[in-house]
Amino acid sequence: MGKTRLETSQSTVDMSLVEQVPGKKLKDNLRAYTMVFALLAIWLVLAIATQGTFLEPRNLSNLFRQTAINGYLAIGMVFVITAGHIDLSVGAVAGLTGAIAAMLQVQWLPTLGAELGVAWLQAGWPSTIISIVAALIVGTIIGIWQGAWVAYGQVPAFIVTLGGLLIFRGAILGITKGINIGPMNPTFQGLGQAYLSHTTGIALAIASVALIIVYTIMSSRNKLKYDFPVKPLWTEVVLIVLYSGLVIGFVIIMNRYRGVPIPVVLLIVIAVICSFIFNRTQLGRYTCAIGGNLEAARLSGLNVRRVMVQIFALMGILGAIAGIVLTARLNAATANAGNQFELNAIASCVIGGTSLQGGSGSIPGALLGALVMASIDNGLSMLNVQAFWQQIIKGLILMVAVLIDVKSR
Amino acid sequence: MQKGSGALLDIRNVTKDFPGTRALDNVSMEVREGEIHGLCGENGAGKSTLMKILSGTYPYGTYEGQVFFGGEPTRFSGIRDAEARGIRIIHQELALVKQMTVAENIFLGAETAKYGIIDQMSLYSETRELLRRSGLNVPGTALVRTLGVGQQQMVEIAKALRGHVRLLILDEPTSALNDAEVENLMQTLRELKHIGVTCIYISHKLRELFDIADRITVLRDGRCIGTEATADITEDEVIAMMVGRAPTGRFPSKTRRAGKVMFSVRNWTVRNPENKDLYAIRNVSFDVRAGEILGVSGLMGSGRTELLQSLFGEYGFQPSGEIMIDGKKCKINSSRDAIALGMGLVTEDRKNTGLILMHSVTHNMTLPSLPNLSNGPVIDTGLELASTSKLIKELNIRAPSVESKVETLSGGNQQKVSIAKWLMTNPRILMLDEPTRGIDVGTKYQIYELMDRLAADGMAIIMVSSDLPEILGMSDRILVMHEGTIAGIVESEEANPEKIMSLAAMGAREDRRSNS
Secondary structure, three states: OOHHHHOOOHHHOOHHHHOOOHHHHHHHHHHHHHHHHHHHHHHHHHHHHOOOHHHOHHHHHHHHHHHHHHHHHHHHHHHHHHOOOOOOOHHHHHHHHHHHHHHHHHHHHHHHHHHHOOHHHOOHHHHHHHHHHHHHHHHHHHHHHHHHHHHOOOOOHHHHHHHHHHHHHHHHHHHHOOOOEOOOOHHHHHHHHOEOOHHHHHHHHHHHHHHHHHHHHHHHHHHHHOOOOOOOHHHHHHHHHHHHHHHHHHHHHHHOOOOOEHHHHHHHHHHHHHHHHHHHEHHHHHHHHHHHOHHHHHHOOOOHHHHHHHHHHHHHHHHHHHHHHHHHHHOOEOOOOOOOHHHHHHHHHHHOOOOOOOOOOOHHHHHHHHHHHHHHHHHHHHOOOOHHHHHHHHHHHHHHHHHHHHHHO | OOOOOOOOEEEEEEEEEEOOEEEEEEEEEEEOOOOEEEEEOOOOOOHHHHHHHHOOOOOOOOOEEEEEEOOEEOOOOOHHHHHHOOEEEEOOOOOOOOOOEHHHHHOOOOOOEEOOEEOHHHHHHHHHHHHHHOOOOOOOOOEHHHOOHHHHHHHHHHHHOOOOOOEEEEEOOOOOOOHHHHHHHHHHHHHHHHOOOEEEEEOOOHHHHHHHOOEEEEEEOOEEEEEEEHHHOOHHHHHHHHHOOOOOOOOOOOOOOOOOEEEEEEEEEEEEOOEEEEEEEEEEEEEEEOOOEEEEEEOOOOOHHHHHHHHOOOOOEEEEEEEEEOOEEEOOOOHHHHHHOOEEEEOOOHHHHHOOOOOEHHHHHHHHHHHHHEEOOEEOHHHHHHHHHHHHHHOOOOOOOOOOEHHHOOHHHHHHHHHHHHHOOOOOEEEEEOOOOOOOHHHHHHHHHHHHHHHHOOOEEEEEOOOHHHHHHHOOEEEEEEOOEEEEEEEHHHOOHHHHHHHHHHOOOOOOOOOO
16 A cells, blocks of 8 residues: 555646635635634724724733633644534643642742752752643643543543543642642743743744745645646735735734733744644544544544544643643632633634534634634723623623524535 | 416426526426326436425525416425425435434424423324324334334335325435335335325336336436336336436446455354344355455345444454455454455445545545555645545546535535545455445446446455345345345356345245355
C-alpha cells in the first residue's frame, strides 16, 4: 500500500471537479460574514453608547485580554463538540491547574527548597517553569483520564465531565483550603499581565506577514505539483494584503496602548496551531468523522477510542493553559476561579457555528464567538449595566445566534 | 375553473425547479380509480419530487402546473391537507419510533384522547382492525424494534390506512424485504385494491412492477416518457424507456478469470453479541480465489451481513475459526486489522454505516486511507485531492465538485463514493454488502462492470445480495446461507433461481455441497 500507487498522472485529473462551486462557496462565506458583521454591529452599538470609549485602544486591549482565557477553552471545546461530545469540566480543570501552579510557586516549592536547602527552587524562573509544566501535565492527565472514561468506559461525556466538574471543584477547595493563594512571582504574572514591547510586536507582525506569504506560495506550489488549478495571482495578492493589513493594524492599535498583551499572543499562536490540527491533520479529520457518523468512522478502520482520548487530552492541555493565564492575571489562585467558564466556552463554540450534533466545527468561528461574549461583558460593564442584566443579555444572544444559524441553513 | 378528467389523479404539465436544476419538466400523467399504478425511472428521474408534490411536502405554488384529485384541483399547503383528502405516502426509509408499540406508532399524532388522556382501549381495538386489513399478524402491543423489517413495513401500511384513504403511494417499499415478505406485501396490496384503494407503486424492481401493476409510467430526467398497460409491454421495453437506449443485457460479460485461492475461512463461528447464547454464524467454511466473485445469497436474517462484518472484525461475540489470506492464518480483531491485511467492506446501509453524509466527497473517500495520504500526522491535501479526483473520474461519479457534500448526491453516486472509499485503500479482498440496493439501472450496470474489472485485476470479491438475478448474473460461485450456516455452495453454471431459493428457504438437504 505504497504512496506511489495513489499518485496520479496528469491526464487523469478532472480539473472541473477541483474548482469551487460558486454557490456553495458564497453560502459558506455568507455564514462567516454574518458572524463578522454581527460582531461589528455589536461593536458599533457599544461604541455609540459609550461615546467612542469602547473602541479606544485601551479598551480594545482589555477586550482582547478578556477574550483570551475563554478563547483557549473554546478552541478545545470545538474539538470535543465536533466529535459529538461535551466537556462540562473545563472551568474546573482551569481552576484546579491554576491552583496547583499557584500552590507550587507560593507554598510547595519554597517549602521543598527550604527543606533541601536549594535556593533556586524558591523563586524566579525555575519556580515559574516548574509550576507551569506541572499544571500542563496535570491538565493532560485529567484529559486522558476523562477521555478514557468516555472512550473505554463508554460513560457519556456529559456525565463523566459533570462528575469531573464536581471532583475538580472539590479538589480546588481541598488544596487551597478556600483561601486565595498568591502573590505569584513577577515572571509568572507576566503570562497574564505583560505586553509585548512595541518593537517586538512590530517584528512579530512582520514575521507573520512573511509566514502568510510563504504559506500561500507553498500551498500554490503543492497544487501545481498535482496539476490543480491555482487561484489567479491577483486574488492571492488581495488576500495577502487583507490578512497582512489585519495583523499590522491589530499590532498598531495594541501598540497605541501598551502593546500586544501576552495572553493574546498566546491565543493567536494556539489558534493557528489548533486550526492546523483541525483542518490538516488526521486527528482533526477523525474528530469530524467520529462526530459525523460514528459507525462509518469505526468501519473505516479509525481507532475511535484513541482519538477520543487524544481530543480530551488536548482539551485538558488547553484547560491548563487557561488556568495558568487566569492565575497569572489575577496574581492568585482562588477557590472559585474558572467557575462557569465551561458555559462560556460552549456558548462561544455554538455562536461560532459549531454544531452540537457533531461533525462540523470552526475554530475561527469559536474565537469570534468568544469575542462576542467578551464584547458584551466589557461593553455593558462600561455602561454600568448591572451584572444580572449582562447574564440575561448573554443568554438571549446565545439563543438568537443559534436561531439565526438554524433558520439560515 | 379547469376541470380534471375522469381519473382519480390527473397531473397536468407540472414543472418543478430547484436552484440550478429542473427536477420535473412538464410532467403529465393520470392514475385511474382503483388501479395499482407502477412508477419507475432511474435515480434522479423525478419520482420522489413528483410524489412530494402529491403529498403536499412541496406546497401548491412552489411548482407550475395543475394537479387534480378526484376531479378537483388541489391546493395543498402541507402534508396534512393531502392526508385530509385521502392521500398517504409511505417513504422508502421507515419512519417509526422503534421504542414504542405498534399501536402507538400507528396512531402517533392521531390518538383518540379526552383531555389529553389517551383512550387505550380504542387505540388497541382500532389497531387490531388496521393490522388485520394490512395482513400483519402481530399484537398491537408489540414493540416495533422487536419486529423484522418486513413487518415494520406492514406497520407503515397499517398506519397509512388509518382514516379515509383513497390513494396510497409506496416509494420503494421492498428495498429491505426478502422474497416471502415481498409476496406478503403484494398480497396486501391486492386486497387493498379490492376494497377500492388506489395505489402508486414506485420501484426499481421491474419484476415486482410487472407482478402487481395494472399500468406503468416511466419517468426520465424529469420528463414523463409514457404510460403503458402492463399487459402490453415487456421488461426490456420498460428498461429501454428508463435509460433511453436499448438494453445491452443487464450484466456485463465476464472478463475475469479465477486464479489461486486468496481468502479462506474455516469453521467460522460467531455468537450474537446481543444474545450470547445464540449463534449468528455457525461453522462456515469457504474459499475465494483471486479474480473471482463469490455471491452470498440467503433470506433476510440468514446471517449474510453478520458473516461479512464478523470477518471484518466488527461483529460478534467470541468469534472462533480461522481466516487465511494467501494460506497464512490471520488474526482480525477490528476493522483496522482487516484494512491492514488488504480487506475492504462496502456496508449495506450507505447512509448509516458507510458514509458521513454531511461531509464532502473527498473527506468520505479518503477516510480509511488517510495514513497513506499523510506525511506523519499531516494530511497532504494535494495528494488527497489528486487521488480523489482520479477515482471520481474512473468511477464516473457525478458530483459538482470534490467539495460537494455527499448528502447532495443521488443514491447511485453515493454508492459509488462508498465503493471508491475502499478502492482507495487498494484492497485485495473486497466485500460488498448489497452493492446495488436502491440505485438505478444505469448505475447498477456500471457497478457490475467495475466489479468484473476489479476481479480481472486479481481482486477477490465477496458480494452479498438479496437480488436473485444479480446473484445469478454476477457470481462465479454462489454461497447460500440458511440460519447462520452454509446451505450450499453452487457453481454459477449449475445455479438457477429455484435451486438457490430452495437452499435459502429450507437449508441444506441431500445436495449439500461444502468445500470444507
